[in-house]
Amino acid sequence: MSQYKEILLTARPDGNPVGPHLFEVVEKDIPTPGEGEFLIKQTHMSMDPAMLGWMSPDEDSYIPPVPLNTRMRASGYGEVVASKHSDFNVGDKVMGMMGWTEYALSNGQGINKLNAQVDGETALAVFGLPGLTATQGLFNIGKPKAGETLIVTGAAGSVGSMVGQLAKADGLRVIGVVGSDEKAEWIVNELGFDGAINYKTDDLKSKLAELTPDGIDVFFENTGGPIQKYIFQRMNVHGRVVVCGMIADYTAEAPSPGPNWIPLIKKRLTVQGFAMPDHLGDAPQLLEKLSPYVMQGHIKYRTHALEGLESAMSALNLFFTGDNKGKLLIKL
Amino acid sequence: MSQYKEILLTARPDGNPVGPHLFEVVEKDIPTPGEGEFLIKQTHMSMDPAMLGWMSPDEDSYIPPVPLNTRMRASGYGEVVASKHSDFNVGDKVMGMMGWTEYALSNGQGINKLNAQVDGETALAVFGLPGLTATQGLFNIGKPKAGETLIVTGAAGSVGSMVGQLAKADGLRVIGVVGSDEKAEWIVNELGFDGAINYKTDDLKSKLAELTPDGIDVFFENTGGPIQKYIFQRMNVHGRVVVCGMIADYTAEAPSPGPNWIPLIKKRLTVQGFAMPDHLGDAPQLLEKLSPYVMQGHIKYRTHALEGLESAMSALNLFFTGDNKGKLLIKL
Numbered sequence: 001m002s003q004y005k006e007i008l009l010t011a012r013p014d015g016n017p018v019g020p021h022l023f024e025v026v027e028k029d030i031p032t033p034g035e036g037e038f039l040i041k042q043t044h045m046s047m048d049p050a051m052l053g054w055m056s057p058d059e060d061s062y063i064p065p066v067p068l069n070t071r072m073r074a075s076g077y078g079e080v081v082a083s084k085h086s087d088f089n090v091g092d093k094v095m096g097m098m099g100w101t102e103y104a105l106s107n108g109q110g111i112n113k114l115n116a117q118v119d120g121e122t123a124l125a126v127f128g129l130p131g132l133t134a135t136q137g138l139f140n141i142g143k144p145k146a147g148e149t150l151i152v153t154g155a156a157g158s159v160g161s162m163v164g165q166l167a168k169a170d171g172l173r174v175i176g177v178v179g180s181d182e183k184a185e186w187i188v189n190e191l192g193f194d195g196a197i198n199y200k201t202d203d204l205k206s207k208l209a210e211l212t213p214d215g216i217d218v219f220f221e222n223t224g225g226p227i228q229k230y231i232f233q234r235m236n237v238h239g240r241v242v243v244c245g246m247i248a249d250y251t252a253e254a255p256s257p258g259p260n261w262i263p264l265i266k267k268r269l270t271v272q273g274f275a276m277p278d279h280l281g282d283a284p285q286l287l288e289k290l291s292p293y294v295m296q297g298h299i300k301y302r303t304h305a306l307e308g309l310e311s312a313m314s315a316l317n318l319f320f321t322g323d324n325k326g327k328l329l330i331k332l
Numbered sequence: 333m334s335q336y337k338e339i340l341l342t343a344r345p346d347g348n349p350v351g352p353h354l355f356e357v358v359e360k361d362i363p364t365p366g367e368g369e370f371l372i373k374q375t376h377m378s379m380d381p382a383m384l385g386w387m388s389p390d391e392d393s394y395i396p397p398v399p400l401n402t403r404m405r406a407s408g409y410g411e412v413v414a415s416k417h418s419d420f421n422v423g424d425k426v427m428g429m430m431g432w433t434e435y436a437l438s439n440g441q442g443i444n445k446l447n448a449q450v451d452g453e454t455a456l457a458v459f460g461l462p463g464l465t466a467t468q469g470l471f472n473i474g475k476p477k478a479g480e481t482l483i484v485t486g487a488a489g490s491v492g493s494m495v496g497q498l499a500k501a502d503g504l505r506v507i508g509v510v511g512s513d514e515k516a517e518w519i520v521n522e523l524g525f526d527g528a529i530n531y532k533t534d535d536l537k538s539k540l541a542e543l544t545p546d547g548i549d550v551f552f553e554n555t556g557g558p559i560q561k562y563i564f565q566r567m568n569v570h571g572r573v574v575v576c577g578m579i580a581d582y583t584a585e586a587p588s589p590g591p592n593w594i595p596l597i598k599k600r601l602t603v604q605g606f607a608m609p610d611h612l613g614d615a616p617q618l619l620e621k622l623s624p625y626v627m628q629g630h631i632k633y634r635t636h637a638l639e640g641l642e643s644a645m646s647a648l649n650l651f652f653t654g655d656n657k658g659k660l661l662i663k664l
Contacts, residue, residue, distance in 0.1 A: 058598070224593065243596040257589030261556065264575040264605030266390070271603040273596030 006101035038083035044120035125327035130158035146171030154222030156183035179322035224248040302326030338433035370415035376452035457659035462490035478503030486554030488515035511654035556580040634658030
């Protein structure tokens with residue numbers, strides 16, 4: 001009988017780089033679907049910053065952490081290879097939460113069939129969690145208006161790059177914050193951003209002032225970090241701050257302080273955090289909103305693909321170092 | 333010809349206590365109304381924390397600062413004593429922005445007639461800026477629901493005491509943060525709050541935990557200060573933070589940092605600042621919302637009255653020391 005690999009989370013992050021010491025690779029027999037079940041061979045596994053949250057034991061998190069010694073959580077793309085389920089047939093392309101595994105048995109819950117023309121990379125990079133997140137955060141919280149200025153941190157990331165392109169398509173001035181000159185060039189020259197700030201090398205305050213002469217109306221926050229307070233100070237009256245991620249602080253022993261709240265009053269700002277588990281029921285409407293932008297060619301993306309299930313164990317560190325170049329995924 | 337006094341702002345606050353060195357008292361001839369004008373003899377002048385903002389030169393403020401060497405801004409209550417205006421007659425009781433002055437000439441703009449049964453103290457304490465502010469912030473931003481827990485800082489102040497009583501009337505558990513045991517007793521024993529925290533003497537973290545066993549759903553922030561971060565940490569999922577005032581930071585040289593933003597994501601919080609100049613057009617609807625609570629006896633208040641125009645010059649310090657006991661006003 002043939003076997004497959006999956007990876008269990010066996011320890012909590014301890015502030016050190018994420019690596020094999022937190023996981024165990026196990027081999028199991030490939031299961032046979034029971035009545036109402038089907039078997040997915042996963043071909044593309046999504047790696048997302050949210051995984052850091054899923055690994056940590058904080059009871060306050062919006063979805064429960066992955067229990068120790070169970071399969072690490074992830075969304076992925078694959079093909080149905082065996083089925084006793086009436087709605088899923090062998091050969092169907094599917095996307096959903098399969099976890100860090102080569103094969104997944106499912107009863108269909110949380111698994112969506114995809115148009116066969118959408119390949120695995122596009123599925124995960126555009127129509128997966130990043131696309132839903134960008135669409136929900138930008139349109140339903142950020143409420144962008146043509147002529148306004150938007151700034152997005154983590155701008156070369158899977159969410160940030162979509163946020164910026166969607167806002168550009170809607171007629172905003174868009175500035176992206178990134179961590180390398182290569183990313184800065186990519187978002188400006190390839191994605192059409194109006195400007196980029198390299199938070200590692202630029203003088204944050206003066207560069208911000210130069211690139212946002214009319215202030216900032218929408219701040220889409222994916223990272224946290226020292227630039228946060230400078231952006232906050234440049235918010236315009238009635239500005240909106242969409243708080244999507246704080247990667248810089250997820251594993252910090254002591255979270256860094258946030259900006260003082262006086263601008264909240266003086267500028268009458270709204271700062272709103274969100275997390276997609278609250279909005280997964282809205283996925284059809286979000287995809288309906290997003291699809292025309294994709295169809296009209298407004299959304300470019302690039303992927304950073306690693307090979308083989310085991311590569312997931314160290315891949316998350318790329319989010320901290322910023323060395324991933326585009327949507328991070330694992331090809332199985 | 334008879335004379336009256338008014339007070340000009342002649343210098344900006346410098347971090348020291350506010351006092352006569354920032355002002356000049358001038359005497360002028362009492363004017364005679366021209367066509368379309370009327371003369372108000374002000375009897376009660378409202379002192380509000382917002383005045384600190386009006387005195388400071390920050391261009392970012394929501395209304396322009398008071399220009400130097402002009403009359404200091406304030407709302408007040410008084411009686412029409414001479415009129416060549418068709419809508420205002422001698423003997424009418426009026427409320428509006430008259431400034432630090434014993435007499436004010438008006439063309440009617442921003443001046444409202446009041447029911448003669450509403451006396452000056454009630455007008456300023458309940459139906460003036462504090463009442464409008466409490467109503468707008470609590471209902472339109474805080475969106476309180478019966479059974480939820482609300483915490484309000486500056487709870488014995490003119491806005492805070494109304495917020496708490498309105499929320500109690502709507503069936504919330506209400507905790508107030510104050511700066512003295514006397515105020516703590518007042519809000520619990522007289523106003524019916526469920527609990528009080530003395531931020532100067534209580535252990536903030538443990539007292540908060542004790543008084544908010546089910547966490548906090550609505551945080552109405554009037555003060556800033558060290559308790560802010562502890563409250564923020566106890567916010568429940570989908571909690572709302574209404575940012576109305578930051579008195580602790582208005583004159584600080586370096587504003588204190590705010591709380592880290594991770595709870596914004598984990599709890600999907602909304603933090604919204606507001607300022608009444610945005611909502612003065614809604615005053616009729618706000619008063620309509622507020623009036624039944626007052627009529628049904630849900631709103632108690634107390635005033636802290638000083639005598640004479642000149643007492644205004646040092647009165648603002650009471651907001652910093654917390655020594656005012658109720659709605660601060662000047663009787664003229």
